[in-house]
Amino acid sequence: MHTDQLKQEIIQYSKEIGIDKIGFTTADVFSELKERLKRQQELAYQSGFEKGSIEERTEPKRLLPEAQSIISIAIAYPSRMKDAPKSTKEERRGIFARASWGTDYHHVLRNRLEKLEAFIQEKVNDANTKVMVDTGELSDRAVAERAGIGFSGKNTSIITPEFGSFVYLGEMITNIPFTPDSPVEDSCGDCRKCMDACPTGALVQGGQLNTQRCIAFLTQTKDYLPDEFRTKLGNRVYGCDTCQVVCPKNKKVDFHIHPEFEPEHDIAKPKLKPMLRISNREFKETFGHISGSWRGKKPIQRNAIIGLGHYKDTTAVEELIAVMNNDPRPVIRGTAAWSLGKIGTNEAYEAIREAMNTETDEQVLFEMEKGLAFQKEVTTK
Known part of the structure; x- marks a missing residue:
């Protein structure tokens, strides 16, 4: 089968299985990203959660030696909670970032990519593939940017023309030489709303993040939160959405396409006091299915305690x-x-x-x- 015909069939099938956007790019080295990662390392701006070496994160052929192309996918998630519960003086609530609403997106995207993988392997006998979602070596954002899913905004998020930056990303490396798609033009312009709104000044300059100062990262650490960030945390128990919420590209963006990502009120905005006495088992039963639970209950409890102080x-x-x-x-x-x-x-x-x-x-x-x-x-x- 000709690869352009196969590409069109993959695009069509991706829509049928609940993938909102798909793009194709080469398996060439991510040279610009490699230099940026080296700079991040020199400045100690990394989170420590990154997987693999800089080479593994920027050279797809190290992960799949016969790699020819990378397929990037995006799935939209909601930005607003319908009938959100309110905090009261008696029952203060925390908030999980929007990316942690509903079912853990790692499972949902991996499921979609595995369906896509099976479809390709059925069409091409000698197809070789490798699927990744967030926890893989490759940078989801760098792949998505080069595959034309969206452009990389000053807030370091991929901003799509259709869904703003409220999208989950995943990719598949393959040995099939697909025709690459064209990147989307950067349209941040002179806007710097995300940089000005960042509570901790973590956005050092457009597109450069000092992860060590980013509240989204800090909420996931297990040690004492440094003093200067405690008053900035507010009632966040996991993650931070400020740089996305203030982005003009997200102004009227709110997609409720996938039921799996709909927020459960008492989980997305949990009462803070019960968090103090929750057992490991209760935590796993209540929050285990959301992505924000991956570090266990300790960081969430620490943040809940700070939230009660904030209030x-x-x-x-x-x-x-x-x-x-x-x-x-x-x-x-x-x-x-x-x-x-x-x-x-x-x-x-x-x-x-x-x-x-x-x-x-x-x-x-x-x-x-x-x-x-x-x-x-x-x-x-």
Whole structure:
């Protein structure tokens, strides 16, 4: 079968199985990305979650020696929650980023790509393929950009003409030499709304992200959150959407095409206090099917504790005291002490002082001192 005819059949089949956009590119080296990744490494801007070496991430033939082409796919997800539950003074809520609403997209996209893979292998006997979604070596965004899915915006997201940047990306390397598609023209222009809105200044310049300052990354870390970022976190328990929400290209974008990605209210916007006492089993049963659960409950709990401090939620004081006194994890005890200080009731300060008499972990004691310092700030104002 001629590859151009096969390409058209693949495009048609992709629509039938719920792929919103598909593009084709060569398996050539991603030379520009390679230089950018080297620069990121030199500046220590990487997250540490990246898979593979810089060579593996930019040279498709290292992953599939006979590689000729890469097929890129995009699937749209919602940007707005219908009838979203509101936070109340008695029940404050956190928020998961939109990319973590509904079923874990890794599973959904992999399923679609495997169907596409089976379709191709049925048509071409000697077809060789390798499927990747986010956790693979290749940069989903670099592939999507070169395959004409969209352009890479200043917020480092792929922005599609149809769905804005609210799309999940995946790809398939293959030994079939498809005719490549043309890239989409960058249309950010002089706009810098995402850079100006970034809460931590993580967007160093258009298209360059210091991941170590990005709230989306910081919500996934397991250690203490550095002080300068705690007040920036707000009620986010996982991820950050600010640079996408402010983007003019996303102004009226809200697609509800795939039921799997519809947000479940109490999961996408969970009540914060119950997060403090959730067991591993309950966490897995409740949140295990969403992508935001991949790091386990500890980062989510730490962020929930900071969120309660952000709200100055006096109704949470008793539970935070219990966490500070009883949780076996120093990071959780210390963060609870900091949050109690932030809430700032007399009961909270008294509990911190009392806990300091029995606490033995130096970092937790340091966090307790920070908590008490809030009281000094109030009295000196």
